[in-house]
């Protein structure tokens with residue numbers, strides 16, 4: 001069986017790795033740097049905590065697979081510092097963890113168990129959460145893909161009698177199955193294959209600031225009502241937030257959105273994080289789709305499968321396994337989270 005993967009972000013490389021392990025003739029097509037777009041940067045948050053029990057259970061499976069990857073990479077891929085959730089969503093997420101049978105604690109803001117750079121009110125502690133080491137994952141996956149990672153911008157994916165044709169410049173190859181996981185580029189490629197994927201985009205910026213001496217150690221990853229925060233490069237704290245949609249709208253352009261995000265995040269740190277210095281030292285930019293939510297979504301048309309969603313880094317090894325299987329047996333994995341049937 002010959003499989004083409006379109007997109008060499010964390011999802012595409014994870015599937016490529018899983019298919020190569022099964023002895024499949026797979027080619028991963030990446031237009032730019034592998035894991036250079038939405039998978040850029042060196043850290044992310046891992047958590048079992050989600051709003052839906054099915055997502056909690058899937059995250060637990062992904063955590064076990066990260067441990068397997070780590071064994072093969074010879075290094076831990078998640079720093080086990082735990083993740084804290086506070087704000088309006090906390091009770092719902094705690095209920096979802098309880099329903100999924102996942103270890104967790106609900107504590108008040110004075111609890112000595114909390115290690116945060118600022119004050120929370122009541123909080124949910126997810127002890128299996130932590131900092132995903134994207135830098136290590138990138139090394140592991142690029143090495144695993146080897147020469148099956150091809151630098152190529154895919155212009156079209158189209159069904160033909162013999163299979164699915166993947167066109168890149170003046171080259172056209174035919175495959176038995178194609179997986180589209182090209183992040184912001186997915187909807188353009190998928191439309192030629194008869195798949196209608198969401199295409200709305202927004203600018204997003206995550207900014208890192210120095211941690212002040214005396215901060216608790218090691219600090220938990222932290223998700224508040226409208227921010228997410230975690231340890232980034234040594235001694236720095238990364239903060240991202242839901243910014244006023246008018247300020248980060250696609251049509252407003254990237255420079256204006258970056259300036260507005262930088263100002264808003266610096267103001268937030270000044271006001272709410274006494275253990276963090278409001279002096280930006282690094283930033284990671286990406287596009288995201290504000291309508292997608294924290295779920296996993298899949299669409300198939302014949303031999304072409306596509307996947308999309310937000311916050312996919314924490315599911316990378318699980319998506320690799322699920323999508324490899326689906327490419328081989330022609331199935332479509334079930335959506336999970338806010339878009340799953342019955343939970344919308």
Ligand SMILES: Cc1cc2nc3c(=O)[nH]c(=O)nc-3n(C[C@H](O)[C@H](O)[C@H](O)COP(=O)(O)OP(=O)(O)OC[C@H]3O[C@@H](n4cnc5c(N)ncnc54)[C@H](O)[C@@H]3O)c2cc1C
Pocket residue numbers: 006007008009010011012029030031032033034035036037038039040044045046152153154155181182183184185186189205206228240284285286287309310311312313314315
């Ligand atoms: C700042 C930030 C913070 C985040 N925080 C978290 C977090 O805490 N936890 C978490 O789990 N997730 C988080 N995420 C989300 C997570 O990183 C992304 O969901 C995940 O990396 C997406 O991977 P992907 O492979 O789907 O997309 P991408 O990494 O964008 O990969 C798609 C690839 O396809 C390529 N491509 C596009 N079009 C074509 C084409 N026509 N031909 C060939 N190649 C093409 C692109 O160059 C790109 O490399 C965060 C993301 C960002 C940016």
